Amino acid sequence: MDDLNAEEKQLIEWLADMDEEQALARANKMLLEDGVNPIRVLDICRAAMDIVGKRFEDGEYFLPELVLAGEMLDTIGAVAKPLIKQGDGEAAAKLGKVLIGTVHGDLHDIGKNIVTFMLDINGFEVKDIGVDVPVETFIEEINAFQPDIVGLSGFLTLAFDSMKETIAAFGEAGIRSKFKVMIGGGQIDETVRAYTGADAFGVNAVEAVSLSKSWMGVAA
């Protein structure tokens, strides 16, 4: 965004610097008192999230900043979205569709949620189908959502076999070639990738974004 006024630049800075109190007050003022187009406010938030994502990639920010940034974005979004009227403009086109879920037998979701957030702020349309997802549910959701990429998450070692079964079932259902599969979670490494038949693995949310961008032909 290159046409920002001083107030908008300040909002970006506060959001990027984790100054929640001032950022939310300013966003609320813009939306509720100044009548700023809500789409523009959300675009400003997205610009701030780009900075947050960059600082995460650079090793300056870690999970706590991503979680707080996500909560600030949700809070502003909850105020802004009901104010959007027809003609306010369109959201930016998405880079691609990612379906993500934690494989069956595993109830962990912290890592999956962070990956979902990072993909979302990096321009992907993400559908998160939750934890302990049975193989059949993955296939139903994939058929309905038609993703470009499927992300399988798992924290426990039992997830190795669940991932392998899930990916094998994609093959049996004849849909394996329609999307890329990436896996991630506490114990995932190249050994597990090879074992499960996934296309790639990532050790953190930045790698999930880089992989997704490279598969969609976007510069990472």
Next chain:
Amino acid sequence: MAGAQDNGFLPLALRPEEGSAARPAFDARWQRLMDCVEGRMPDRMPVALYATFWLARYGGVSCKDLMYDYEKTKGLAERATLELDPDITSGGMVAANIYGRSLEVMDFKQLQWPGHGVGDNQPYQYLDREYMLGDEYDEFLFDPTGFYLRKYLPRIGGAFEGFAEMPCLPGMHYFRLVAGLRGFANPKVRQAFENLFKVAEEVDRMTGHNIDFSNRITALGYPRDVGGNTVSPYDFVADYFRGARGMMTDLFRKKDKLLALLDKARIFLTKLTIDNARAAGHPIVMIPIHWAPDAFMSEKQFKEFYWPTFRQMMVDMIDAGIIPMPLWEADCTKRLEIIADIPKNKAIYWFERTDLAKAHEVLGDTVCLRGNLSPSMLTTGTPDDVDAAVRHLVEKVFNKGGRLLLDAAFGLPDETPVENARAMFAAARKYAG
């Protein structure tokens, strides 16, 4: 013989009887570990057996069996110890498994376990939730016991819901105290107390089985790795009270209150840990470390929120004769220089994914290391892969003067083929005595 007692450590209460056939082997095994702790190279590299639900695979039983059938679990843990013949075995093979009946009587809410949210052949899993709300810091800080009784226990145990209506004692005095006790006649409060006694009776039975296993395994000549466990102040608040999301946002929103609670938690966690270690008669205390990994917070956050209270807790434990054994989960490479600031030859650092060769470089003169065969290799690899991985650790750590207690990254993963477990112990003997 020389050992823990000579170095100010808590004495090991449980040993085979003097003159018994098992005593020399037991003493040699324990000495091997204590040599590693106290900065001497042992006569050979000790190897540890630690497992939880792997025993289900090993014994051809379900995870539910391990949690509910006390005798079966003790039998399998004993059989695995005798077959794999480690230097150090683990009471946790029984103690961490046999909670089923106690959890059921308590209607425990923080875990899903076989028959209660997960299948009979799945391990239990912790539910990350907000068990203390963000606006309850002051209440917990002011009166931890009152908070436990009226807020925490009712949230984590269905059997304890009635405690939510229990009278608040501080402030009661004279006739007001007498009159205030009427609140204990409340049928819900009374029921909660009756439930508490039922839970306590089951936990007492369970503990009896843990003690029985310790006695049996000791009589066979195998020392246990720890007498108990504890948590760091940060993990205590993050995992069991605020939940991941609450804790991470509290770093920004409630910094001062969080720091105050971490310091208060340090004091009562340290006291509890020392009391428990003395009662257990074992100097080593395991401390699973959840929120310290490189990816979870910045160095600045680690130095501000995690390390100061945890370091102080470990130093106080050491002063009380305890050997802290933190299990640094995930990759903690960036923390190595910081966590090296601990009294020399008084602790065991167990690493899950941190490269042990790197850990040896930084910490080799300070602590005994434990770990860390990869879970993916152990579960999906072959016995030859396991052999090569053990050899790698022997060459890169033990043979370079590293005082290493060989183990898997977090004990044997549940899915480890039995032949891979056998290969781990055989390779330890083959390459390091």
